[in-house]
Each structure stands twice: as C-alpha cells, then as structure tokens.
Amino acid sequence: MSRKPFRRASDAERRADLIEAMLDCIAEGGIQNATVREVAERAGVSGGLIRHYFETKEQLLHAAYRQTMAAMTEISAEAGMADGKSAGEKLAGFVAACLMPPMIDARRLSLWAAFIAMARIDPAMGAIHRESYLEYRRLIERLLAGAFQEAGREAASADIRRLAIEINAVLDGLWLEGSLAGDMFEDRELLKAGLHSVGAITGLRLDDIEG
Amino acid sequence: MSRKPFRRASDAERRADLIEAMLDCIAEGGIQNATVREVAERAGVSGGLIRHYFETKEQLLHAAYRQTMAAMTEISAEAGMADGKSAGEKLAGFVAACLMPPMIDARRLSLWAAFIAMARIDPAMGAIHRESYLEYRRLIERLLAGAFQEAGREAASADIRRLAIEINAVLDGLWLEGSLAGDMFEDRELLKAGLHSVGAITGLRLDDIEG
DNA sequence: GAGCTTATTATGCAAGTGTATAACTAGCGA
C-alpha cells in the first residue's frame, strides 16, 4: 500500500493551480460540476488539499471570481493604455479589444455568467461584482475624458458618467452575444457595431483599426 | 399512518406550479439549490411527483428557461405594439419598457444569468437561447423599420440588422446593470441612457415618455 | 355508489456531497 508520490509546491503556485482547476470545472460543467473532488482531480491533488489552502469551497470560489474579473479588466485596460497613440485611438483600441479574442471567448462568458448568477445570492460575490464593474467604468471614463479633451470638447463629469454607463452597456451586450453565439455574426461585424455605436453615443469619430 | 391528503390538479396547472417553484429555487439559491426535493417542497408536492410530469430534472429546467424568456419577450413586445402611437413612440416605449420594472428586476436577472451560464454547456439550453435572442432581435428590427419609414429615411436591411444588434446590446447591458445593482444609478438614469444611446445609434429623435 | 384510472405519496437506494481527521512524506535547516 504505497501512497501517491507528490511534490510540495509553493503557496502561490498551488493556489493558482486550484483556482485554475476550479475555473475549468465551472466553465466545462457549470457550477454544479465544481465539486471539491472534481477540482482536486483537475489540479492533480487529493481532495483534502483544498481545505489546506482555502477554509471552505466558497472561499476558493470567491478567489476564482476575483481572478476572472481581474484578468478581463487587465486585457482591456492594456489596450486602452497603449503608448504613442492619440486619445481617440486609445478609445477605439479599447473598444476593439473588448470585442475580439481573447476577450470574446466562450469560456470566459460561461464563467462570467455563472458568477453573475451568484452575485445577488452571495453578498461576497455581489461585492466583487460591484468593485470590478466600477473599476471598469472608471477606465472608460478616463478614456472618454481624454478623447473629449483632444477633440476640444467640453463635457461635464455627469455627462461623462452617463456616457461611460452607456458605453459599458453596449460593450457588455456585444461581448455577451459574440462570446455566446459568435457564429451568428459575420467577421468583424461586432467590432464594427461597437465602433459605430460608441462613436454615435459619444459623437466622436472612431475609425476602425484597419480602416 | 395516514398519508398527506392531496388534490389532483390539471396537467397544465401542476406543470406551471412546478416550473414556478423551480424558478424560485434558482432565483433564491442558485442552480445549486434547485434540487428535486427543494422544488417539490416549494410546489407543495412530494418529490416523486416531478418525475410524473417531467422525464428528468433537466427537462423541467428547460421548460423553466423557455418560460422565463417568453415572459421577458412578451413584456417588451407588448410595449412596442401599443396602438394609437407613432412608430417612433413605439420604439421609445419599447426601450423604456426594457429599462423599467417589471423588466428591471433582480430575480429576473438571477434566472437569466443562471440559464446563460448553462447555454454553452447544455446544447438544448443553447438552442433555447438562440431562439429567444433571434425573436427579440426581429422585434427590434420591426420597430426600427417602422421608425425609419415614418421618418422618411431609407435603410438597407443589412443596416437594420446591424443597428438592431447594437440596440439589443445596449439594452442588454443597461438592463443587466440596472437589475444587478439598481442602487448604483439615479432615478430614471438608465432610462435616459437607453433613450439617448438608441437615439444616437439610430440617428432618430426619441423623446422620453414624460419629456 | 361502485369501480377504475392515474395523479400522488411514501420509501428506498446507490452515488455523490463538503468537511473532519489521522497518517504519511517531501524537503528544508542543522
């Protein structure tokens, strides 16, 4: 009766593995499939180990949610922060990044939806949503303010706020459909729709990246 | 040892009860809480009865999804079909209905998100999503075509299609945030955002219902 | 009101659930 040989991993490494395994479970089988045993198997460890890193399965879930949202924010923030571009180009680049892979992604959508469904049930999940939503909107507001200034247009902060809400909404909606049923749209159709609608909402001229 | 007395209900009535109980379970505790026993208890029947009306728990879930989407489509379709109004007013009424109670509703959102999360996992759920999405978009296309004609503007069907996609997206996004965290927005803020963005996207002038 | 159909309850079962606990061993510091 010999036990399975194992390797002692660092705290950060093992936590990351467990979180990733948890996300795989949810993405492939829904929240119902995210059992401690399934997570452990995917992470290549025994079931009990989860409890050594997370007090409860729920805490692992919270960590997984935070990481998912952080990754999404990072992708689009990066696109909106590129150096050597005009403010308008940054905004357009941000919009484009939101509507292309790796943001448009079925796995990401499954995760996002599963977490959103829990946001109202579990207060901790609700708080995570709120934080990440506000961070995202602030990012849009910054891009917007820059683009307005560049265009020589004044805009009250209340207007910026409302426009950011609208932009966030249309991007959410387009991202959602593109990720869920991408085959229903032609190539770059969502991208064009995003640039057109953001342009129309703001009154700014946003050119497609490749024209 | 006497059994619980019961009443024999009609097929339609019992099915509706079971579907409603299933929706309550999901809305209040997530898909994880939607067990046959919990559903049965909420419906006031014994656990075994579910299997008498649905071959499997999954089929009950599918029926619940269909009903949820049908109810949402109906609410907004009704608002877009009101008699004695101009086409522009119908479109504005539709937009407004999408962004007010009973459409803006936390319970509805929880259900929607839980189902969306399953749409990619379970092919049957995916098909239900696709159907309801297309029906919704066709509704928008009809309203749009009417409003353009009324305004004396021509629009190719490809343009109508793209604009409907954009409108659907922005309404989805605003509805999402309003339902999920309504307290983050001021009164009628989402409504104004919706009318402004749909107006901007289409180039049509949409007045708020009360100005 | 008798008889019959079937909607409904009650119970059972095998598999799966999250967590607690104890035994084991990898890999560091001496």
Add this chain to the structure above:
DNA sequence: TCGCTAGTTATACACTTGCATAATAAGCTC
C-alpha cells in the same frame, strides 16, 4: 545524516442528491 515541520494523501462520516418503485386515494364515469 538526522530530525522536524507542514504540505499532502487517504479514509471516514453524516448528509444530500436524482431517480425507481410500490402503495394509496382522488375524483371521474357509468
């Protein structure tokens, strides 16, 4: 090389899960 610590495995436990089955009674038909 020899502990020692704590990361890791293995196992057990109480409970829940979806589904199957048999017993029961509601309420229609004649």
